[in-house]
Amino acid sequence: MRYAMVIDTKKCVGCSDCVVACQTENNVPIGYCRDWITERVEGTYPNLELELRSERCNHCENAPCVRCCPTGASHIIDGGIVLVTPNECIGCGACIESCPYDARFQHPDGYVDKCTFCHHRLEKGQLPACVSVCPTKCMYFGDLDNPNSEVSQLLKARKHKTLAPEAGTKPHVYYLI
Amino acid sequence: MQYCILVIDLRFMGTSRRKFIKISALGFGGVAVAASTMESLGVNAYLEGLALENSLEKLKQTATYCEVCFWKCAGWVHSDNDGNIHKIIGNDIDPHCNGRLCPRGTGGVGMYTDTDRLKKPLVRKVVNGEETFVETSWDEALTLIATKMKDIKSVYGAESFGLLKHGSPGSHFEHLFKAYGSDSIAEPAYAQCRGPRETGFGLTFGSWVGSPEPTDIRDTKCLVLIGSHIGENMHNSQVQEMSDAIDNGATIITVDPRLSTAASKSQHWLAIKPSTDIALLLAWMNVLINENLYDKEYVEKYAFGFDELKAHVQQYTPEWAYGVTTIKPEEIRKTARIMAAAAPATIIHPGRHVTWYGDDTQRARAMAILNGLLGSWGRRGGFYFKEKISIPKYPHPPYPTPKWGWEEIGEKYPFAEMGITNELIQASIPSEENEYPIKAWLVAGTNLNNSIPNKKLLEEAIEALDFMVVVDTMPMEITGYADVVLPECTYLERYDGIRSATNREPSIALRMPAVEPKYDSKPAWWIAKQLGERLGLQDFFKYEDFKEVIAWQLKQMGTSLEEMEKIGVKKFPRESGPMYLDEGQDHEFYTDSGKIEFYSTALESQGFDPMPKYTRHPEPEPGYYRLNYGRSPMHTFSRTVNNPNLNDLKSENDLWINPKVARILNLKKGQYVWLENQDGVQSSFPIRVRVTERIRWDSVYMVHGFGHNNKKLGRAHGKGASDTQLISQVAIDPIMGGTGMRGNFVKILTENPAKTVEV
Numbered sequence: 001m002r003y004a005m006v007i008d009t010k011k012c013v014g015c016s017d018c019v020v021a022c023q024t025e026n027n028v029p030i031g032y033c034r035d036w037i038t039e040r041v042e043g044t045y046p047n048l049e050l051e052l053r054s055e056r057c058n059h060c061e062n063a064p065c066v067r068c069c070p071t072g073a074s075h076i077i078d079g080g081i082v083l084v085t086p087n088e089c090i091g092c093g094a095c096i097e098s099c100p101y102d103a104r105f106q107h108p109d110g111y112v113d114k115c116t117f118c119h120h121r122l123e124k125g126q127l128p129a130c131v132s133v134c135p136t137k138c139m140y141f142g143d144l145d146n147p148n149s150e151v152s153q154l155l156k157a158r159k160h161k162t163l164a165p166e167a168g169t170k171p172h173v174y175y176l177i
Numbered sequence: 178m179q180y181c182i183l184v185i186d187l188r189f190m191g192t193s194r195r196k197f198i199k200i201s202a203l204g205f206g207g208v209a210v211a212a213s214t215m216e217s218l219g220v221n222a223y224l225e226g227l228a229l230e231n232s233l234e235k236l237k238q239t240a241t242y243c244e245v246c247f248w249k250c251a252g253w254v255h256s257d258n259d260g261n262i263h264k265i266i267g268n269d270i271d272p273h274c275n276g277r278l279c280p281r282g283t284g285g286v287g288m289y290t291d292t293d294r295l296k297k298p299l300v301r302k303v304v305n306g307e308e309t310f311v312e313t314s315w316d317e318a319l320t321l322i323a324t325k326m327k328d329i330k331s332v333y334g335a336e337s338f339g340l341l342k343h344g345s346p347g348s349h350f351e352h353l354f355k356a357y358g359s360d361s362i363a364e365p366a367y368a369q370c371r372g373p374r375e376t377g378f379g380l381t382f383g384s385w386v387g388s389p390e391p392t393d394i395r396d397t398k399c400l401v402l403i404g405s406h407i408g409e410n411m412h413n414s415q416v417q418e419m420s421d422a423i424d425n426g427a428t429i430i431t432v433d434p435r436l437s438t439a440a441s442k443s444q445h446w447l448a449i450k451p452s453t454d455i456a457l458l459l460a461w462m463n464v465l466i467n468e469n470l471y472d473k474e475y476v477e478k479y480a481f482g483f484d485e486l487k488a489h490v491q492q493y494t495p496e497w498a499y500g501v502t503t504i505k506p507e508e509i510r511k512t513a514r515i516m517a518a519a520a521p522a523t524i525i526h527p528g529r530h531v532t533w534y535g536d537d538t539q540r541a542r543a544m545a546i547l548n549g550l551l552g553s554w555g556r557r558g559g560f561y562f563k564e565k566i567s568i569p570k571y572p573h574p575p576y577p578t579p580k581w582g583w584e585e586i587g588e589k590y591p592f593a594e595m596g597i598t599n600e601l602i603q604a605s606i607p608s609e610e611n612e613y614p615i616k617a618w619l620v621a622g623t624n625l626n627n628s629i630p631n632k633k634l635l636e637e638a639i640e641a642l643d644f645m646v647v648v649d650t651m652p653m654e655i656t657g658y659a660d661v662v663l664p665e666c667t668y669l670e671r672y673d674g675i676r677s678a679t680n681r682e683p684s685i686a687l688r689m690p691a692v693e694p695k696y697d698s699k700p701a702w703w704i705a706k707q708l709g710e711r712l713g714l715q716d717f718f719k720y721e722d723f724k725e726v727i728a729w730q731l732k733q734m735g736t737s738l739e740e741m742e743k744i745g746v747k748k749f750p751r752e753s754g755p756m757y758l759d760e761g762q763d764h765e766f767y768t769d770s771g772k773i774e775f776y777s778t779a780l781e782s783q784g785f786d787p788m789p790k791y792t793r794h795p796e797p798e799p800g801y802y803r804l805n806y807g808r809s810p811m812h813t814f815s816r817t818v819n820n821p822n823l824n825d826l827k828s829e830n831d832l833w834i835n836p837k838v839a840r841i842l843n844l845k846k847g848q849y850v851w852l853e854n855q856d857g858v859q860s861s862f863p864i865r866v867r868v869t870e871r872i873r874w875d876s877v878y879m880v881h882g883f884g885h886n887n888k889k890l891g892r893a894h895g896k897g898a899s900d901t902q903l904i905s906q907v908a909i910d911p912i913m914g915g916t917g918m919r920g921n922f923v924k925i926l927t928e929n930p931a932k933t934v935e936v
Contacts, residue, residue, distance in 0.1 A: 011420045013408030013438045015810035016826045017280040023822065024264040024283060030825050041436075045835060045870045046448035050441035133267070135277045135413055136420035 002144040003079045003117055005131070006151045006160070007054055008176040011138035014039060014052035018130035018139065025118065025129035029108055034115040035130055051177075054130065054139065057082060057103040057115040058163065058171030065095035065104065073111070079143075080172055081119055086111040100167040117141075144172070236263055239691035240745035242273075242676045244345055244668035245281040245288065245820075246813040247366070247388060248413050249676050250274035251746045252282060254669055254691035262286045262669060262692060271746045272414060272680045273389065279411040280811045284822035288650065288667045289695065293819055293891050295652055295664035296696035310662065315699065315707070318661050322619075323711030325644045326357060329617050335359045336579045337616040339601050343623035345673040345688075346648060346665055346701030350621045353705040356573070356717040360582030361604075361615060363596025365628040368915045374527040376592045376913040377541025380777050382554055383767030385594075386527045387679045391563035394418035398558055399519035401430045401512075403454055403544060405528040406437040411810040412529065428519065430512050432457060435805065435833070435878055436871040445512050451803050451876055452534050452794040452919065453502040458543035459791060460498035461513045463490045465550050468510075470517035472552030479764065480549055482776025482788070489788045501791065520551040522558025530808075535908025535917035538592070539789040542777070546789070549773045555764065561756040563679035566749050569733040571726045573717045586613045590914035591783045597914035598629060599907075605638040617644040621701065622665070626654035627815035627882060630904035630918050632858075648704060651819060652889035664698040671700035672723045675730060681756060683749040685734070687727070687741040785912055794908070794920055796875075801855060801922035802838070803876035806900040815882035818893035829897035831867035832925075833878040839868040842925055851926040852898060856905045859930045861886055864898035877923060 014037045022034050035056035042049040059082045066074045066082060073088035074095050084095075084104075089111035096104045096112060107113040118128035126132065131139040142149035154160075155174060162171040236255040243250045243265075251271035256262045265285050269276035278285075298318035299310040329338045335358030340350055342364050351362060367375075375385045394400060395418040407419050419439070422429070429443040432454060440446040449457060465471045466487050476483050495506035516523045525547045531537050553559025583596030586604050590597060605615040629635050639645065639658045647659040656662045669691050676686040694700070702723040709718045720726055728738040736747055758764055765771045769778050781787040797803050811826040812818060818828075832852070834844060844850065849863035862884050872878050883897030908917030 010442065011423050013416060013420075013442075013810065015280050015408070015411055015416075017278070017283055017810075019826060020280045020284040020811075020822055021264075023825070024286060030821050033825075041870055043870065045873065046436070046446065048436050048441070048446075048870055050436060050438070050871070052438065052441075133277050133283055135274075135279050135411070135416050136408075137277075137417070138420065 001079045002172065003059065003081055003122070004142065004144045004151050004172045004174060005056075005117070005128070006140040006154050006174045006176060008138040008140075008154075008158075009051050009053050010176065011136045012052045012054060013136055015135065017133050017135060018054045021129045021133040022115070025121075026116070028113070032105055032107070032113070034103075034113065053175055055101065055103070055163070056130075056173065057099075058101055058169065058173045059115075059117060061170035061172065062168060064098040064100070064167075064169065068094045068098045070094065077119075079122075081117050082114075083116055083119065084112050084114065086113075100164045100169060101171075237691070240268070240687045240689055240742060241265070241668065241691060242271075242686040242688050243278065243282040243285055244673075245285045245817060246411070247344065248273055248279075249678065249686070250278055250282050250413050251676070251686035252278055253745065256691045260692045262289055265669075268686070268745045270744070270748070271686060272682070272684055272748075273678070273686075274413045275417060277413070277417065279413050279416070280826060281411065281813055281817060281823060282413075284811070284820060284826070285669065287820035287822035287824075288817075289669045289692065291651070291819060291821055293652065293889060294650055294667075294696065295656070295662060295698065297664060298697070299656075299659075299662040301660045315697070318663060319704070319707045319711060322646055322661055323708055325617065326708070326712055329643065330358065333614060333616050334580060335577075336361055336581050337614055339363070339605065339615045339618045340621070341365075341598060341601065341618055341623055341625060342621040345668065346622045348674050349701040349705040350619060350648070352717065353709050353714070354619075355576040356709060356714045357712060358577045358579050360579045361586060361596070361601060361613075362583055363586075363598040363601045365598050365623055365625070367595040368593075368597045368599055368913075369532055369628055369630070369918075370530050372532065372593070372595065372913050372915045373537030373910055374529075374531045374541040374544075375594060377538045378527055378545045379594065380538075380592065380768070380779055381542055381545035381549065381774050387563065389414055389678060389680065390527060390529075391561050391679060392418075392524050392526055393522075393558050393561045394524065395421050396425075396522060396558040397422055397427050397519075397524050398522040399428045399430065399516050399524070401432070401516060401523065401525045402439050402443075403432045403458070403526065403528055403540075404533070405526050406433065406439050406807055407526075408438040408442070409810055410529060410808045428515055430515065434873045434876055435807075437807070445508075445515070447502075447504050447508065447512065448873065450501070450503045451805065451873070452796075453791075455536065455540050455543055455789055456493065456498045456501040456791045457504060457509065458540070458547060459490055459493035459789065460495045460502075460509050461516070461547060462486070462543070462550060463493045464495060464510050464513035465517060465547075466490060468514070470514060471550040472520060475521070475552030476550065478761070479766070479773050481768075481770040481772035481774050486546065486775040486788060493791070516547075516551060519558075521553045521556035523551045523553050524548070524559055525551070525553075532910070532915040533917050533919040534794045535910050535915075535920075536789075536792050537910050537915055537917060538912040539786065543789040546775050549775060554773065555758040557757050561681055562753065563681070564683050564751050564753045565677050565679040566683035566685060566734070568675050568677050568685070569730050571720075571729060573719070581613050586615075587914055590910075590912065592779075593913045598625075599631075599634070599909075599916055600914055602629065602635060602638045606634075606641050615642075617642055617646075619646045619648070620655055620659070621648045624649075624653035624655050624815050627885075627899060627901050630901060630907050630916055632902060632905065648701060650698070651816070652887055653815070654885065654887050657887060663704055664696065665701055665704070666694035666698035670694040670698070672702065672727060673700075675727060682751055684746055685741075685749075686746045687738075689724075689742065780912070795906075795922075797922040798855070801924050803919065804852075804854070804900060804903055804921045804923050805876050805878045805919060806881045807878065809880040812880070812882055815885065815899075818882055818885060818896070819890045821892065824892045827880075828892065829865060830880040830883040832864045832898070833867050833869050833872040834925075835872050835874040836868050836870060837874050839866070844868065844925065844927070848927070851928070851930055852903055852923040853926055853930060854903045854905060855922045858903055858905050859926070860884065860898040860903060861931075862895045862898055863929065877925075
């Protein structure tokens, strides 16, 4: 089992529903976020390309945050999900520095917080909150080890990319372009 | 050519700003505790804890439909027994949302939790020689209002008490006003928003567009957007269907001077010169007709005035349009051919907020005629025949007949189909010629200060009023002008009328309270009933709780409150016939000719152009830029800016400026500037500069709804600029009275022009 998220930038309108759904689902304090929208504009008027995408922890296979964690609070569980155990975290911030995606932040309670792929929902057979609310249905979630899963099929059929591939992190969040 | 790449992480642009927090709570002691907890719970303590929490979680689910915007998506409110709302999730079977709410619906919980809400009834009183609001009891406030309503009725007639409204609360007050004898009712949703398209499409097809729009985007092959920014306007099911259309390989053509989100999803973005849309629409007609690309069979069978139209559009060649619109002739021809190739599954979308330049009904007519030429009305992938189910009227005595009402107030505009707010406001200013004097207002759920242009006129009218009541959930600007302010509870705390809207198939949705009203707030139905009883109109309010009305209505419809509480949304079979025309089917349109009117005899009879023409509109003087405005997906007008969840996503608006302009004016990204319009009106608050290639060099752009000046809106006050404040030039649509608002021009000031303004 290798969980992955596939996001279709051709459909994302950057509405931030994923952000607010994550905040209410995971009780993320106002002023913080585990996912966010990035806008990329290329060219000059009127020859322009605009890409909107929802970003979060990439749940990297080769996760620098896990390697640098001094207490083991940052760890990878079955399915390849990168998690932080709050009561093991000393808030040193090494993982925040090491993440090429700036996906981690210090929770006001002191520990480091980030996207969990809504692991607690997956256990109940539900999709991550962001995926489940997205009005454009531009987000897909599933198992890369299953060649018939929607995510595997999409990655087979469509041109895609990951973010900062040069960092060698092997992300599990893919963007259809 | 110069090439630039700009990547913006919206977290740091104010969308979701993350605070920098110093570690303070965790010291060595904290680590020791953490270590011992870790030993006892094991490595996956966090997840086990979450799983446990979830299994213990017994959240109640209550049916609602959203009131954060007018799309009214149905959903489920998840709350606990302590009155905490955890989340709001869309109802899977609802055609407005298909189980997926938009950010505003998901963040609707902030309407409930906002601590800046109105909490107690307030009455304007003079204390120590100064006017101030004093908290009062509901009884005192309601009795005062009822007394004033009686006074106005006996001195001037009930007609002189006007109602300005929006959304669900409005309908409860509409019932009260009609029972009281006033039909002097208007809402900004018409003359400041979608009125022109309703009139324009109505004159052409004999049918309103209505809401949700009957655009068959799901099955379209070609979607044409004229300044409509679907995706930034978060009209849920339309956004969803546009996404489906992208999946299905539909072509999208967007006409917009700004690279909107929709434009960025389009194969063809026509970066038009602002205010010239009608020229492009006429040139498209010219191509469709002269290249024989229009749907001949459809036009012959259903349309009236084709020959006149053909003769009329000969002058509007693509070459002519190039000089007006800056869109190249070959681009005009190419896009016209694409539309024709996809027809009848082509939609020239009617848009929503269409009060732009004062000839907006004619622009809507041009769009409607194009749809007619392409044969898309009543065709799959074009426009479907919508249907809704009517909700049985709860029994009450007949309403009295007022001597005059919204129709008379707006009589200068023969094709107005609803009350014209700006005319009702004008009628509130005493003058010799004013035959319909309005003396008092009840304002329900609409912040007029941020929706009505021409602030001077609005303030003059308010100044002249004998009495004004505002009902709202939040201390919006308009509350500051009221004599009495009534705190309404939010949609999450009340029953409201059953939602029935036009769709592919009829459906209804239930709204019931998920939690008790916070503070001393009350539902609009209760306020209307209390006022009715004090006015001796108790026969119009024969129920203790609005729940009884809903239960009775649902029973008449063959369902029940109990059933609706479980399902939230119920669909009904269509009764009006198929959604699309069969080939060669006879069909009568509700127009004078019974046909689709390319040539409008109705318009002609009132002295208007029977077919749309291009008119030149004012352009900016040197140093000024056209002020364009629009929506962001996380806000609805000005009403959500203080919502803690939505404010967190976007707390202020930005002024979009083309890099060329920024270079000339020496403006930098992130810098704050002030604006001054052509009439010398200045923005009260500064606005942050966003230098972006997404906007033309002749205009600037901002999201509507910001720049609140009521300090009681703790999060929203002083954040960003208000476009409405800068709209002092209004081009009135002579056909239906709409207020064209895009003919305002601003210059950019780098210093605060009014040092004395409190920020």
